Amino acid sequence: MRMICLALLAFAEAVALREAAVASPVQHVLVQMPLLVLAGFMAAWDLKAPRGWAVPLLLLALTAFLFWMLPRNVDWALSLAGEAAKYITLPLLLGLPLRLSWPWLGPILRGFLKANALSMLGVLGFLYTHAPVRICNSYLVSAQQDLGFAFLYLAAALACLWAIPVLFGHPRCGPLGAAGCSRCGA
Numbered sequence: 001m002r003m004i005c006l007a008l009l010a011f012a013e014a015v016a017l018r019e020a021a022v023a024s025p026v027q028h029v030l031v032q033m034p035l036l037v038l039a040g041f042m043a044a045w046d047l048k049a050p051r052g053w054a055v056p057l058l059l060l061a062l063t064a065f066l067f068w069m070l071p072r073n074v075d076w077a078l079s080l081a082g083e084a085a086k087y088i089t090l091p092l093l094l095g096l097p098l099r100l101s102w103p104w105l106g107p108i109l110r111g112f113l114k115a116n117a118l119s120m121l122g123v124l125g126f127l128y129t130h131a132p133v134r135i136c137n138s139y140l141v142s143a144q145q146d147l148g149f150a151f152l153y154l155a156a157a158l159a160c161l162w163a164i165p166v167l168f169g170h171p172r173c174g175p176l177g178a179a180g181c182s183r184c185g186a
Contacts, residue, residue, distance in 0.1 A: 007042035010035045011091065022078055025139045025147040029074060030154065033090060040095020047100060054104035057097035064093040069120070071135040078138050114162050118155050125151035 014035035021028035049057060067073055068090065076082035105113075127135070128148025134141055 003042045003045035007039045007045075007091075010042060011039035011087075014039065015087070018083075022138075025074070025136060025143050026150045028077070029147060030150055033068065033086070036087065036090035037095040037098070040091030041099045042095075043091065044096045044099040049100035049104075051104050054101040057101035058105065061094050061097040061101065064089055064097075068094070069124070075136050075138045114158075118159055118162075121151045121155035121158070125149065125155060 014032050017027060017032045017035070021032045068077070068086070073082070077086045102110075125148045128151060129145050130148075131144070135144055139147075
């Protein structure tokens with residue numbers, strides 16, 4: 001029940017940021033949209049999906065992610081129809097399927113998805129900072145460049161965050177032996 005309340009709180013915060021999303025692409029793409037995904041992710045916290053559904057759910061989540069990553073669709077999300085689609089699809093077609101499929105993904109696939117996310121953030125950051133024309137027609141070129149730098153900062157922060165367990169061990173596990181973690185055996 002607590003996670004449902006947190007999901008509703010994240011969704012309400014995303015709706016409250018409607019005016020800020022119109023004013024700033026950083027608020028729109030890096031605050032409002034992730035809050036909507038988080039709302040769907042948290043709403044599915046206690047749900048379990050069968051193992052056979054993991055790949056189709058992951059493909060659904062990746063398709064929704066790729067759709068909303070395109071600058072044209074970010075512009076469309078500021079219209080009434082696009083905004084309604086954003087409020088429905090990000091929680092239900094990205095956050096929820098991602099949460100249901102994530103426990104079934106192996107460490108190699110999780111690492112691949114994280115590395116792909118970092119590379120996409122880097123490419124988008126480069127694209128938004130170096131494009132000679134406006135990519136998103138709803139925002140100014142200076143706001144577009146701010147979004148590009150925010151993408152690059154986010155990529156660097158996530159790379160550091162995801163490298164900590166690799167370099168220093170997982171914080172919930174004890175020292176690693178030949179059989180894995182001494183506490184949990186992972």
